[in-house]
Amino acid sequence: MKVLIVSDTHGHEGNLEKVLGKVGDIQHLIHLGDVEGHEDYIEAISGCPVHIVAGNNDFFSELPREEELWLEDYHALLTHGHYYCVSMGTSRLEEEARARGFQIVMYGHTHRPELKIEEDLTVLNPGSISYPRQWGHEPSYILMEIDRDGEAHYTINYLK
Known part of the structure; x- marks a missing residue:
């Protein structure tokens, strides 16, 4: 199973279109917020199930604040992260994810990539x-x- 995880497109999907063409077939697209009203377009171009949560710039959106998702045997929490103050660090988000029994927590908001794998x-x-x-x-x-x-x-991955 291949899952593409993106965030913070802010209504500009040109690079997302490039990435979709580059990565080939995916089984899920996860967008971690700040789509700014373009969720229908993102769903239309993805060609697979799409999971989008609301970001701090998704005003008047009906997108969920968080989503729980199973990716095979992995229980994942999707959030934009601003409600957990991720700009100040991820300790609060990690504590919440552990308390709720998730193996993976995905967030956006900071516009900086991070990958931390613990036991x-x-x-x-x-x-x-x-x-x-x-x-x-x-x-x-x-x-x-x-x-x-x-x-x-x-x-x-970086788009060059």
Whole structure:
């Protein structure tokens, strides 16, 4: 199973379109918020099930604040992260994810990619595919692949 994880497109899907063409077939697209009203377009171009949560710029949106999702044997929490103050660190988000029994927590908001794999919890942020803020300012996304043995593998990728 291949899962594309993105965040913070802010109404500019050009790079998302490039990534979709580049990564090939995916089984799920996860968008961690700040679509700014373009959720229907993102669903239309994805060609697979799409999971989108509301970000702090998704005003008047009916998108959910969070979503729980099973990716094979992995229980994942999807959130934009602003309600957990992720700009100040992820400890509050990690505590919540552990308390609720998740193996994976995905968030956006900071526009900086992160991948932290611990024994009981994987914390990931794909960064921003449209407005990156990390050193080098390369648009980023994460591919999650679950192999035949059910093991999850993650890669942070940059659009060059």
